[in-house]
Amino acid sequence: MSTRSSLRLEKVTPATIDAALDLRVHLHQERNVSPVVRSLAEAYAYGEAAWPRLIFDGDELVGFLMAFLDLQWDAQKDPADRRSGLWRLNIAAEGQGKGYGRFAVEAVRDELRRRGASRLYVTWAPGDEGPGAFYERLGFRTTGETSGDQVVGVLDT
Numbered sequence: 001m002s003t004r005s006s007l008r009l010e011k012v013t014p015a016t017i018d019a020a021l022d023l024r025v026h027l028h029q030e031r032n033v034s035p036v037v038r039s040l041a042e043a044y045a046y047g048e049a050a051w052p053r054l055i056f057d058g059d060e061l062v063g064f065l066m067a068f069l070d071l072q073w074d075a076q077k078d079p080a081d082r083r084s085g086l087w088r089l090n091i092a093a094e095g096q097g098k099g100y101g102r103f104a105v106e107a108v109r110d111e112l113r114r115r116g117a118s119r120l121y122v123t124w125a126p127g128d129e130g131p132g133a134f135y136e137r138l139g140f141r142t143t144g145e146t147s148g149d150q151v152v153g154v155l156d157t
Contacts, residue, residue, distance in 0.1 A: 009053040032125040062095040085121030113157040123150035
């Protein structure tokens with residue numbers, strides 16, 4: 001059993017890139033979250049607005065997260081609407097149910113709070129096999145908005 005002190009975030013480096021790219025969620029979850037390789041390509045394209053991190057428990061890679069920082073949400077509705085939140089969360093299939101997802105959300109919340117954000121946004125695929133129940137247990141509430149076919153949730157930081 002891991003302890004909170006053994007959990008940490010690290011940047012993706014040349015030493016960890018292969019392990020990051022090999023990270024796999026449960027097979028039935030693959031349709032709900034993009035693979036790490038896509039997230040890293042988006043992180044490259046979005047530059048400073050992307051905050052990708054690996055989740056380690058001791059020396060073991062157990063997950064990947066990527067936050068988005070101060071992105072313009074919907075320029076047509078409100079050009080001043082800028083948001084930050086959790087863009088991706090991939091927890092290794094064998095590591096699920098051990099608190100790694102909760103740790104990841106809390107780490108993003110703490111980082112956003114440190115940066116002065118008052119809300120953490122996330123989107124998820126709707127349905128019984130989507131992660132909605134997980135996010136709702138952590139206190140996210142739906143906003144009534146959608147982003148593409150995804151539900152938008154928000155948590156006060």
